[in-house]
Amino acid sequence: LPLFERLERRIVDGERAGLEADLDEAMTTVPPLSIINDTLLSGMKTVGELFGSGQMQLPFVLQSAEVMKAAVAYLEPHMEASDAAGKGRIVLATVKGDVHDIGKNLVDIILSNNGYEVINLGIKQPIATILEAAIDKKADAIGMSGLLVKSTVVMKENLEELNSRGVSGDFPVMLGGAALTRAYVENDLTEVYDGEVSYARDAFEGLHLMDTIMA
Numbered sequence: 001l002p003l004f005e006r007l008e009r010r011i012v013d014g015e016r017a018g019l020e021a022d023l024d025e026a027m028t029t030v031p032p033l034s035i036i037n038d039t040l041l042s043g044m045k046t047v048g049e050l051f052g053s054g055q056m057q058l059p060f061v062l063q064s065a066e067v068m069k070a071a072v073a074y075l076e077p078h079m080e081a082s083d084a085a086g087k088g089r090i091v092l093a094t095v096k097g098d099v100h101d102i103g104k105n106l107v108d109i110i111l112s113n114n115g116y117e118v119i120n121l122g123i124k125q126p127i128a129t130i131l132e133a134a135i136d137k138k139a140d141a142i143g144m145s146g147l148l149v150k151s152t153v154v155m156k157e158n159l160e161e162l163n164s165r166g167v168s169g170d171f172p173v174m175l176g177g178a179a180l181t182r183a184y185v186e187n188d189l190t191e192v193y194d195g196e197v198s199y200a201r202d203a204f205e206g207l208h209l210m211d212t213i214m215a
């Protein structure tokens, strides 16, 4: 297979051996971020479709996720970081009950490489922990990620909790993840939250939103 098809195939097949050599070769022609966005993510999309239609079992999805994570970790040091530093601080977490973290970690990488300080709390984080970190670190915003449909409900509950703790004015909230839609966030969740809440389709929109929040 040609290089980029082979790389995409590696994600789908969960094939780790020789990954770094292929990534090195790919980086001679395109920047690391394009490799992630144009090649690796379309492999993950295929994985999602295969799993969703019952053609792929969970352990294989996990293997694909491991290869995806290894690839992103390998590419990250090669990414261009902006000189701007200290643009703002965000607490980032995958919500309670949800283990998906590849997208959240991409958001972390993009924000960190563009001058933001990211406090990445990891997966399955209850809102109490997220809020505690946000207060403790004097964060400028809270970011929540979640890929399960039930996580969209958790996000709504989290926003209600922030309201009832009286901190909605302190923390603009950015939400993202495959199960969310812009309409749900912009219609239903803005109704719920007394502060600012916005939807990011991908990590770059997340960066753009942070720039807007900090402007």
Ligand code: B1M
Pocket: 041, 044, 045, 047, 048, 049, 051, 052, 053, 058, 061, 062, 065, 092, 097, 098, 099, 100, 101, 102, 103, 104, 106, 107, 142, 143, 144, 145, 146, 147, 148, 149, 150, 174, 175, 176, 177, 178, 179, 200, 201, 202, 203, 204, 206
């Ligand atoms: Co899961 N899983 N999974 N899974 N998994 C999905 C989400 C699913 C859609 C697959 C499917 O059925 N087609 C489905 C959810 C269905 C639903 O809720 N209706 C599903 C399921 C069912 C499950 C389990 C329940 C399976 C089971 O146990 N029976 C289980 C969940 C356990 C739990 O959470 N409690 C489970 C487990 C797993 C693995 C562990 C095997 C693995 C995760 C490994 C890991 O993350 N460390 C996994 C994977 C890999 C997937 C799919 C295939 C791929 C997800 C991914 O990494 N995509 C996924 C299919 C899909 O999403 N269509 C699926 C790549 C990633 C870069 O995209 O995270 O969307 P994403 O991030 C994007 C944007 O959304 C955005 O930026 C990123 C791009 O730039 N973004 C943000 C994300 N967060 C953001 C936050 C922001 C801003 C932007 O600001 C704060």
